[in-house]
Amino acid sequence: xxxxxxxxxxxxxxxxxxxxxxxxxxxxxxxxxxxxxxxxxxxxxxxxxxxxxxxxxxxxxxxxxxxxxxxxxxxxxxxxxxxxxxxxxxxxxxxxxxxxxxxxxxxxxxxxxxxxxxxxxxxxxxxxxxxxxxxxxxxxxxxxxxxxxxxxxxxxxxxxxxxxxxxxxxxxxxxxxxxxxxxxxxxxxxxxxxxxxxxxxxxxxxxxxxxxxxxxxxxxxxxxxxxxxxxxxxxxxxxxxxxxxxxxxxxxxxxxxxxxxxxxxxxxxxxxxxxxxxxxxxxxxxx
Numbered sequence: 378x379x380x381x382x383x384x385x386x387x388x389x390x391x392x393x394x395x396x397x398x399x400x401x402x403x404x405x406x407x408x409x410x411x412x413x414x415x416x417x418x419x420x421x422x423x424x425x426x427x428x429x430x431x432x433x434x435x436x437x438x439x440x441x442x443x444x445x446x447x448x449x450x451x452x453x454x455x456x457x458x459x460x461x462x463x464x465x466x467x468x469x470x471x472x473x474x475x476x477x478x479x480x481x482x483x484x485x486x487x488x489x490x491x492x493x494x495x496x497x498x499x500x501x502x503x504x505x506x507x508x509x510x511x512x513x514x515x516x517x518x519x520x521x522x523x524x525x526x527x528x529x530x531x532x533x534x535x536x537x538x539x540x541x542x543x544x545x546x547x548x549x550x551x552x553x554x555x556x557x558x559x560x561x562x563x564x565x566x567x568x569x570x571x572x573x574x575x576x577x578x579x580x581x582x583x584x585x586x587x588x589x590x591x592x593x594x595x596x597x598x599x600x601x602x603x604x605x606x607x608x609x610x611x612x613x614x615x616x617x618x619x620x621x622x623x624x625x626x627x628x629x630x631x632x633x634x635x636x637x638x639x640x641x642x643x644x645x646x647x648x649x650x651x652x653x654x655x656x657x658x659x660x661x662x663x664x
Contacts, residue, residue: 380509380572383446383454388435388461398428434466441476443508455508473508480523481581487531489549490538494586497534497549499560501526502577503568510572518571526578529563539585549583556580 402425409417437460438444444456446468456462456470464470479502489495503522505511511518534549537556541548547555561578568575 378452378509378513380443380507381452381454383456385456385458385462385464388437388463391463392432392435392461395428395431399425402428431466434463434468435461436464436470437461438472441474443473443475443505445471445473445508445512447471452509452513471512473505473511475505475508477502477504477576479503480526482523482527482530484582485527485531485534486586487534489534490536491542493539494588495534495539495549496582496584496586497530497580498582499526499530500577500579500581501564501575503564503573503575505572506574507572510570515571518573521571522568522573525567526564529560529567533560533563539583549580553580 402421405421406418406425409415409421436444438456438458440459442457442459444462446453446456446464448465448468453468456464479500481500482498484496484498486494486496501522505518515521533556536559537547537549537552539549541551549556557577557579560580561575564575564578
C-alpha cells in the first residue's frame, strides 16, 4: 500500500455553484406551487435534493495535513491541497496529520548488557510521510508508534553496558551520539511499514535503578579515586626520576643506592600524600 495523490476541485467555487443550483431549484418549486404544476414541483425538489447531497462532498484540508479518500472501502487516493476542497460525495475522507510530532516515553526499567537494572527514557521525533500506509497498514498508527518506540528502546538498552569498562567499548552513558543513532535506526526499521519517518531519537533519562544506585555510585567513586591515584603516582615517579637525573648530571651530590632509595621514598611521600608534609631539617652530616 503506497500513497497515490489525486486531484480535487476547489471547494469555494463548488459551494457557490451548488448553492446557486439550490436557489434556482427552490425558485422553481415556488413557481410550480404558484402555477399548480406538479411536474415542475417534482423536478425542482429532485434538483434541490441532489444539490444538497453534493454539498457532502465538501471538506477542508489544513496545511501539513492529508485526506485519505476511499470509495466503499477501496482506497482511491490522497488529497494534499490546502483549503476547502470538493470530491465525490460518496467518497469517505480520513484526515491524517503530517506535522512533525514528538513524545517522551515513560521511564522503563530494564537490564543493561551486564545485567544491572537501569531506568531509561527517550524523546522520539517522528512524522507521517505516507498517509496510505499509516491508515491501512496498521490499525492505529499513533498507538503503533508509541508501543514500537518503547520496544525498540528496551532492545537497545539491553545491547550496551551502562558504563564503559574497556577501551573503545560503547556505553549508554559515555556514547550518547552513537546510542542515539542506533535507536533511530532501530525505530526506522520498526516503523517503516506504518508510513512513519523517525527524525530524531535521543535518551532523555538514564540512571541506575534505585535499589542499586547507592552501590553503583560507590563503585564509580572508587573507580574515579583509582584513576586519580594512578595519575598522581605516574606523575610523582616522573618527577623523582627527573630530580635524580638532574642531581647526578650537575654533580651536586653523589648518592649510593641506599641513599637513592631513601630519597625516592621521601619524595614519593611528599608528592603522593593527601596532606602537606612537615619537613625535618638535618643540622648534622648527610649520613
